[in-house]
Amino acid sequence: MIPALGLLLGLALGLLLNPSVPLWLQPYLPIAIVAALDAVFGGVRAVLDGIFNDKVFVVSFLSNVVVAALIVFLGDQLGVGSQLSTGVVVVLGVRIFSNVASIRRHLFRA
């Protein structure tokens, strides 16, 4: 409950403050969001599995975002930015899907 409220608070803050993202950061934003989604769904599944750990959650979140941004940066430098972004999105997308499937099994037993 408290984390959900925190999420809403963060959303409200972002919408109200409406900060302008610097241009050099914009290519990393979509990948960072997908990585954050992966960490969030992983955390929710861990809660339902009964093995949630705050440190692991925070570390996985940060490392996901940083590694995803790093891959995109590296790809941009090598000239294969879009391909590497696609790879990151595919991997994280598969993880998100199977985590959501597991959450669904927990919640609906189906």
Added chain:
Amino acid sequence: MTLLTSMLERPLDPGYQAAADRRRAAGRLPATSTRTPIVLVMVVLTGFLFAVGARSLRPQPTAASAAKAQLVQRIEALQARSSASTARLAALTGEVQSLEALSLRQSGAGGLESRSRSLAVQAGAAALAGPGLTLTLDDSPQSAAGADAGSRPSSGFSSGRVSSTDLQIVVNGLWAAGAEAISVNGHRLTSTAAIRFAGQAIIVDFRPLARPYVLTVLGDADRIRRVFDPAFAGVYLSQLHQALKIQVGWAPGSSLTVPGDPSLRLSFAAPLRRDVGSAPGPSPTGPATP
């Protein structure tokens, strides 16, 4: 395949399981609380990230798109105004014609009214109805895809499209074949009407047409076909159909209507002679300012 298998089998971070095992080994509960401050901070940060991403990644309205939307709005408003004006013009023209007929009747000169009527018919000012035929011209099916590689000496036009020249030749052929009145997509062709092109669009009387081009022709349908087909325009049209796959459709009709041209203006006027009712019409003596 091991990568895919491991991703699908154990999508959860192995770290969670490892941490839970460590805590179990230390004799504590495997799960920590979800309400620790660091989780809260992280979650707020996540929400912030989502909101910022949604805000800044949405396509921003640029100056060009705003200008375009404004132009579209203006064009639509002007089109609505134009059609309203056209309708009003048609109503007023009808009123003027009936008043004209009334005043001609009241002037007591016999035959003036019928002469005015026949002049209006010949000039294209009056709407007409009667038997005739419709001729539908349309671009060839391939021309949209640009697959037709045939060449026609009309640069800028992809072949397989109906050009203004085609329409001119066909219309002239129809006049020559005895058509009494012609309208193209609801635009009456008068003796001063022009068929031109602007870019790829065909323009009749300064109004652009959209395909298909439907020519409504009043007259003796059988006679028109009999004269038209072997003449130059008929041969030209069948060539268009065979070589460039331009779609041509004839349909006779027993009660077709062509509208009057609302944009006719007075260019010549002459005073009637005294012996008006019986004398033949005076010839135009000079241009009057419209």
